[in-house]
Structures are given as structure tokens and as C-alpha cells.
Amino acid sequence: MGKKILHILFALLLASTTGCAVYPAVQVAGGAMTGYDAAMLADEYIPRSHVEGGGLTANQDKxxxxxxxxxxxxxxxxVSAHVIDAKAYLVGQISDRARADYAIKTASTVQGIKTITCKFYPLTTRREARKDQRLHAELAEQFKKTLRLRGADLRVEVIQSQAILLGKAQNYSQKTAAVAIASELGDITQVIDYIAVKVPIADGDEVASK
Structure with a gap:
């Protein structure tokens, strides 16, 4: 564990001296803004019992x-921030690359976070923001009244008519239903799926699977 922490600290120090980010840019999130998917911290920062299964995971995530x-x-x-199974998700609109880097660096200082996944967009207009608010309300209401989704911990973000789905479903049927509902909602142009699925294991606990 000590060697891994030293490697992480060395990487962060190297990044601060060279001006390079320690996380790769992997997906375009509209316009000139780039999204990030970054593994920043080691699993050993928190006990395994707090990473997997039951109430310990829920309390740790909160x-x-x-x-x-x-x-x-x-x-x-x-930006909006969600934690699911000790994995952080940052979603929102950011003015430039430097602010995106700063958001990730800030999130990486929270001890216990295993990974940081970001979905950032360029700043939008007020008209687009009002449309996003309407779509968010409609989609959240659809999720709320869908019986198949009861018991799932689903969260919704809508930015520039794209629906970002986060949380944890009880099974793959719920996950599929949530994605289908979002895809069929008028004016939603794309659905980004970050929903994890609870998978039962032998001792009765549950772990999440993408």
C-alpha cells in the first residue's frame, strides 16, 4: 500500500511541475469541452467491507x-457530484479546460474515493437551460411513476438535451427500462448510462456491476 501511495504522490508532483494532467481525456462531451474518465486513487484507501455490500456501502457513499x-x-x-460504490461522478457545465482540471483535482483530495468519472459540457444558453430543466422534470417524473423502477436508486442529470443516468439498479431489467424510458422521451438527443447493477454474491451481500 505504501508504495502505491508514493507512486500516486509522485505522479501528482510530476503533474504539478510539468503542467500535464495525470488523467487521460477520453470522451468528447459536446463542443470544445472534453470529458474525462480518470482512475485517481487506490482501492486500499478504505476497507473492503466499506466498498462492497449492504448498508456499509450506502453509508460510506453518503x-x-x-x-x-x-x-x-x-x-x-x-458541478453536480454523486458517489456510488466509492466511485465519484462529476457532471455539469464548465467554462474551460483549466476549470475541468481543477474540479478533478479537488475531487481527488477526498480520501476514500476510488475513481473519478467526469462528464463536462460547455456553458449553455438560458433558453437551453430552461429546456433542460423541463426535460429533467419530465424524466424524473417518468422514473417515479414506473413500477418496474421501484427500489432502484436512480439519479438524472440533463444537459444540452442529453440525459445522464446515474445510480444503482436492483437488476439489469431495471437498468434497461431506465435507459429505454430516457431514450423514448421527446427532445432527449442522447442517453449516457452510468447505472450500476447490484449483483448478489454467495454470502448474501451485494456488489455493483456496470
Whole structure:
């Protein structure tokens, strides 16, 4: 564990001196803004019992999510933050690449976060923002009244008419239903699926699978 932490610290130090990010740009999220999918921290930062299964995972996620949101807010970042199975998801609109890098660096300071996945978009117009709010309300209402989705922990973000689905479904049928509902909603142009699925294991606990 000690060697891994030293390697991470060395990478961060190298990045600060060279000006290069330690995470790769892997997906375009509209316009000139680039999205990131970055593995920042080692699994050993938190006990395995807090990573997998039952109430421990839920309580750990709530604590990490609260810390992450507080830290982003203190640093002037307005992106949405979610934590699922100790994995952080940052979603929102950011003005430039430097601010995107800063959001990721801020999130990486929260001890216990295993990975950081980001979906960032360029700033939108007020008209587009109002449309996104309407689509968000419609999609959230559809999820709420769909019986097949009861018991699932689903979260929705809508940016520039794209629906970003996060959370945890009880099975793959729920996951498929959520994606289908979002895809069929008028004016939604794309669905980005970050929904994990609970998979039962031998001792009765559950782990999440993408």
C-alpha cells in the first residue's frame, strides 16, 4: 500500500511541475469541452467491507458524497457530484479546460474515493437551460411513476438535451427500462448510462456491476 501511495504522490508532483494532467481525456462531451474518465486513487484507501455490500456501502457513499460536494462548493465549483460504490461522478457545465482540471483535482483530495468519472459540457444558453430543466422534470417524473423502477436508486442529470443516468439498479431489467424510458422521451438527443447493477454474491451481500 505504501508504495502505491508514493507512486500516486509522485505522479501528482510530476503533474504539478510539468503542467500535464495525470488523467487521460477520453470522451468528447459536446463542443470544445472534453470529458474525462480518470482512475485517481487506490482501492486500499478504505476497507473492503466499506466498498462492497449492504448498508456499509450506502453509508460510506453518503459520507463521501457529502464531503465531495462540500469540497467542490468551497472551491467555487458548481458541478453536480454523486458517489456510488466509492466511485465519484462529476457532471455539469464548465467554462474551460483549466476549470475541468481543477474540479478533478479537488475531487481527488477526498480520501476514500476510488475513481473519478467526469462528464463536462460547455456553458449553455438560458433558453437551453430552461429546456433542460423541463426535460429533467419530465424524466424524473417518468422514473417515479414506473413500477418496474421501484427500489432502484436512480439519479438524472440533463444537459444540452442529453440525459445522464446515474445510480444503482436492483437488476439489469431495471437498468434497461431506465435507459429505454430516457431514450423514448421527446427532445432527449442522447442517453449516457452510468447505472450500476447490484449483483448478489454467495454470502448474501451485494456488489455493483456496470
Amino acid at each position: 459520507m463521501l458524497q457529502r464531503r465531495l460536494r462540500e469540497r467542490l462548493q468551497l472551491n467555487g465549483m458548481t
